[in-house]
Amino acid sequence: SSLTPEQLISCIMNVEPPEIYLMEDVKRPFTEASMIMSLTKLANKELFLMISWAKKIPGFVELSLTDQVHLLESCWLEVLMLGLMWRSVDHPGKLIFSADLKLNREEGNCVEGIMIIFDMLLAATTRLRELNLQKEEYVCLKAMILLNSNICSTSPEMAEDLESRGKLQLLLDSMTDALVWAISKQGLSFQLQSTRLAHLLMLLSDIRHISGKGMKHLSDMKNKNIVQVSDLLLEMLTNTT
Numbered sequence: 001s002s003l004t005p006e007q008l009i010s011c012i013m014n015v016e017p018p019e020i021y022l023m024e025d026v027k028r029p030f031t032e033a034s035m036i037m038s039l040t041k042l043a044n045k046e047l048f049l050m051i052s053w054a055k056k057i058p059g060f061v062e063l064s065l066t067d068q069v070h071l072l073e074s075c076w077l078e079v080l081m082l083g084l085m086w087r088s089v090d091h092p093g094k095l096i097f098s099a100d101l102k103l104n105r106e107e108g109n110c111v112e113g114i115m116i117i118f119d120m121l122l123a124a125t126t127r128l129r130e131l132n133l134q135k136e137e138y139v140c141l142k143a144m145i146l147l148n149s150n151i152c153s154t155s156p157e158m159a160e161d162l163e164s165r166g167k168l169q170l171l172l173d174s175m176t177d178a179l180v181w182a183i184s185k186q187g188l189s190f191q192l193q194s195t196r197l198a199h200l201l202m203l204l205s206d207i208r209h210i211s212g213k214g215m216k217h218l219s220d221m222k223n224k225n226i227v228q229v230s231d232l233l234l235e236m237l238t239n240t241t
């Protein structure tokens, strides 16, 4: 896109989805079903907001529809998890799924196999806190997760997909420039700026890993019929797992 890094950052800062609420009084202690039901209900609301968020990212709707769908299908849990980590950064030991759904790690005990992923999320959140991640950096990373998410898909045959792939690379490069710009505003030495960039990009690798664990866990629960995922979520889950 023809935006400067500064313009791109203020644009994606302005299209940040609003905080959402579960809007139901959850009965505690949780059961496996009630916890997953709450998470599913919350995630479903977030997914609808995520789709409209993606379409407001400059250049995203200029991509082929195939690319738009594949990008969202492969990154949706990564984006949800980075958002979760961001909301939790000032609450050590807790996962702030929403203002009315705050879980501590012990509550992960009521869903088999989820505690270990909760601990990964808490560790990654600690990393965000140690890095003192800035909101400008956060919104860049979230957009990069979307734009970088199906980089390893097969190289396109159709000409229009080739064109779309070229546009996608340009978008990702402008988002990287925006992240470099956001880091440069913090008065760090050049050496520390590149070290910080490396630390932030390594976070993306951790998020991809945790999301993979979460996706496996979620599809295991779907297959055990523990979770009734919405049609949208089912769509997201089936096309990628």
Ligand SMILES: Cc1cc(O)cc2c1CC(c1ccc(O)cc1)=C2c1ccccc1
Pocket: 036, 039, 040, 041, 042, 043, 044, 046, 080, 081, 083, 084, 097, 114, 117, 118, 214, 217, 218, 219, 221, 233
């Ligand atoms: C750790 C783990 C394991 C798992 O099996 C499922 C999930 C999670 C986290 C998580 C989640 C939800 C909302 C967020 O904003 C951020 C993360 C979900 C989840 C649940 C239902 C539907 C979709 C996603």
